[in-house]
Structure formats: C-alpha cells, structure tokens
Amino acid sequence: MIEIHNLQKSYGDINILKNIDLTIDDGEIYGLVGRSGAGKSTLLRCINGLEKYNFGSLKVNGFDIKEHSDEEIRHFRKNIGMIFQHFSLMERKTVYQNVALPMECWNYPKAEIDKRVKELLKIVDIEDKIHEKPRSLSGGQKQRVAIARALSLNPKILLCDEATSALDPKTTQSILLLLRKINETLGIAIVFVTHQMSIVRQFCHKVCILENGEIMAKGVVSDIFSNQPQALKNLLGEEEEEVLPSHGINIKITYSEANVNDRVLSDMAQKLDIGFSLVWAKTEQYSDRVLGWVILNVDEENVPIVGKYLDDVSARWEVLYNEQ
C-alpha cells in the first residue's frame, strides 16, 4: 500500500508538487493523469525514490525513503518495478540478457536466473525473441521485454511512466491487456502515468487528476467520469463539447450501471404522452462498469412534468443552459 500525505516538492522557488494526499491500495490499478508538466511523472518517481521530495511523507508498506540511507533505498527498490515510454532496454544486449540484468545485479544464481527469465518471457509472450537484440523488435515487443525485466525481482508494485505513449492504438491495447493480466494473476498494483484519458477510462480502477502540481480530482474512474469535475473537462478539452439546440430546454440524464439497461426513455414517452427529441447520447465502457448520458430537448412548459417523472424513477438529471 502506498500512502502519500501532504507531499511537497520544489526545485528552488518552483513548486513541482503541492499538498499531495493519495492512497493506493494493494492490487489496484491507479491512473495519474494531467498535461505535460503537471507533475505526474515526478510524483511517480517519488514512489521509488528516483526523485526526492521536500516535505510531507510517502510510505510504501510503511517504508519512507526520507528516513533511510541510499543503501536501504536500493534494497527497497526490489519491491517496485518500473517501465518507461521509450522502453529503456540495453541496445547491445539480447532480450535474455536484458531481462536477466536485475537478477545479475542482485547476484542470483545462474540456474535460477535462467529459469526465471524463461518463465517471464512466457508470461509476456515473447519467448521466440529470446536471443534477439532490441533493435530487431517492434515497440510493443520492446515494452514486453521491459515488463518482463520489471517483474524479474517479484515486485509488489509496477510503476508505468507513459508506458503506452510511444505505441500505436492496437499495440497499446495488447500491452494494456498484458498489464491487466499481470495485475489480476500476480496481484501487482499498477500506478499508470498517462495523458491519454481513453486509457484511464478503460484500464484504471481509480484516477487522480493533477494540474500544476496539485490534485484537482481523485477517485473511482467511473465516478470521476460521471461527475465530470472541471479538471476532467479541462483535460478533455473540446473533445466532448456538445452542440445543443437553442430552443426549448435541454435535459441531461446520466445513466449509471444500475439503470443503464432500463428503458427510461421509452417508458417516459409512453406514460407522460409528451413529445421530446433526442439531442445527444453516449455510452461508455469503463474498466468495471458502463455509464451513459442522454440529452433530451423538451418544450419549456413540460420541464416540470419530465423532471417529476425522472425524480420518481430516481434517475440523475440536470437542466443544461446554453451559454450564449
């Protein structure tokens, strides 16, 4: 478990991280998102001590790097694997040698290294490339090798720094599938830094949105997406802007997993016997549930009737006002 309390970091006068409070539980997939320069990669590096912080505390299973020597931190890092945007493999070593490197550094016996490397390459599904050099591998294959290397010392946490940002969408999906498999079968917690909201939406359990070194929103992914805090809207930018009709009143209904399959609209049309038009609708798949939004355009005099009906069936709704 990673517990971060009131963490602060600055370079000279510039505050990189301010008042960070965050808890990441065992086995969780936690997304850290924000624009470039928001401090997400720095926060990630504070977890395994690649970056030091100035105030506050950061404990990984009770171990706070602030209170330990460099030598103790070195041992502590065995518990945390890390992968990077550009894979960070040794170009002049083979796949086998790359995966074996951490174990060699910790003086594992040769036979054990051999067994573990083969086992890991099987997990990441790249056994056939065992004696190739990274140069002859594709981006996705290189990241698989990097994942195998990160898992070699049996860590409990895997840190991913923009691990899919250099990959095409299809390869990204296959790497995410692999990471989820690792999370589920080995119970390894994953902290995933990214700027791609689509990845957070389908891959992460929880998310924390950083802006200028501060946490603007955090929580379960589907809650964040359904509540749409300002920080999320800032990140998504214009992507999600809806064009609404300027006549009548627009009502937005949010479906959560409980009523997503209910026939709210058709029931309402039948029971109330009033006309409305469907302006916009969207359903999205999250790592653990499905959420949907519908925007209706209703004549102004019918708003109270529709509102009462929606309240009665306990649907979440709000009236949207055009800004112009």
Add this chain to the structure above:
Amino acid sequence: MSNNHAYDLLHTILVPEFLKTLYMVISATVLSTIIGMLLAVILIITYKEGLKPNKYIYEILTTFINIVRSFPFIILIVAIIPVTRAIVGSSIGEKAAIIPLTIAGAPFIARIIEGSLREVDKELIEAVKSFGATNFQIIFKVMLPEAVPSVISGITLAIISILGCTAMAGAVGAGGLGAIAITYGYANFDNTIMYGTVCVLIILVQIIQSIGNFLYKVLK
C-alpha cells in the same frame, strides 16, 4: 639512387623507425585510454546530473584537463622534460616520448569517453536505478557497455591524433617516421624520402580508420 641504396634505406631506416612509431602509438594509446577512462568515469559521476554530483571535484578535474589540452604538443614535450626524466630516466628516445604522448592523449580520451557516457539514455539509467543497481554496476555493467561503439570511434580519432603527435616528438629526438621525414627528408633535401614517409603515414591512418569503422559497425 641505386637499388642497393633503396634497400638499405628500407631495412636500416624505414622499417625500424616504423616499428618505433608503432610502439609509441600503441603504448601511448593504451596508457591514455586507461587514464582517460578513469578520468571520464570520475567526471561522469561527479557531473551535476551524475550519480554522485560533486561540484568541486568536477570543476578541479575539468579545469585541469582544459589546461593540459591547451598546451601545443611541442611545448608540452619540452615543458614536462623533468617529469619524463624522473619516470623514464632520459628525455630522448621513443620510450621518453610515450610520457608526453600519454599526458596529451589522456585528457583527450577522457573528454571523448565522457561525451560517449553522457549520451547513454537517461531513462535507461533510471530504469537500472529502479531495480536497485549500485553506482558501480550502473557504470560498468550498463553505461560503459552501452557506450562501447561510440568509445571505439572516439579512440580511433585519438589514435590518429597520437600518430600525428609522434611526428612532432620525432623533431625532439624520439625517432620514428616523423623523424625520418624531417631529418632524412626535409633537412637533407630528399623529397623521395619525405613524401615516401608521408605515404606510409597516409596508409597507416587509412588502416587505423578502417579498423575503427569496422569495429564500430560490428559492435553496434
């Protein structure tokens, strides 16, 4: 010029002096590389973004290297005669020339290796730190092996520049091909010998560069 004269020239002068040049270049390169490597490793560790930043050690070392590198080689030979005498026992001959050649070569090679090490991907170094490697392992197991091709092409450059310096050392009594070109060729108004020696040097440089390129290709 009779055939006999050319034969004598080849056997009594060109071949032994060529071997002397080879001896000076190889010894000076080996010594410079060892010392240069050591200096480069210290520079890279103490550099402000290095593994153990230390402003004082870095600044002192870097200033020292710059000072040595500012000496024109011919002045360096003369300036360090006392040092050469103390180590070799003489300031004349090819053995004596190795000392100034090494002193000039080591800082050059140190800068080349420092540059190569600095080019090693920062993310790779972070990755290696992230699984708890020691600084010793980071340098010797990761940075140096990754930098080998670029170190090799740097050393090729250094060998050729050391070869150039041996000619200058020849002017102050070290012997070697440079000495032949000057004493037997230039001073004796014998263009055949002068240009002949230059041709040998050209061929030598070509060979060194080709070997360097080949090694770079294979290792990369």
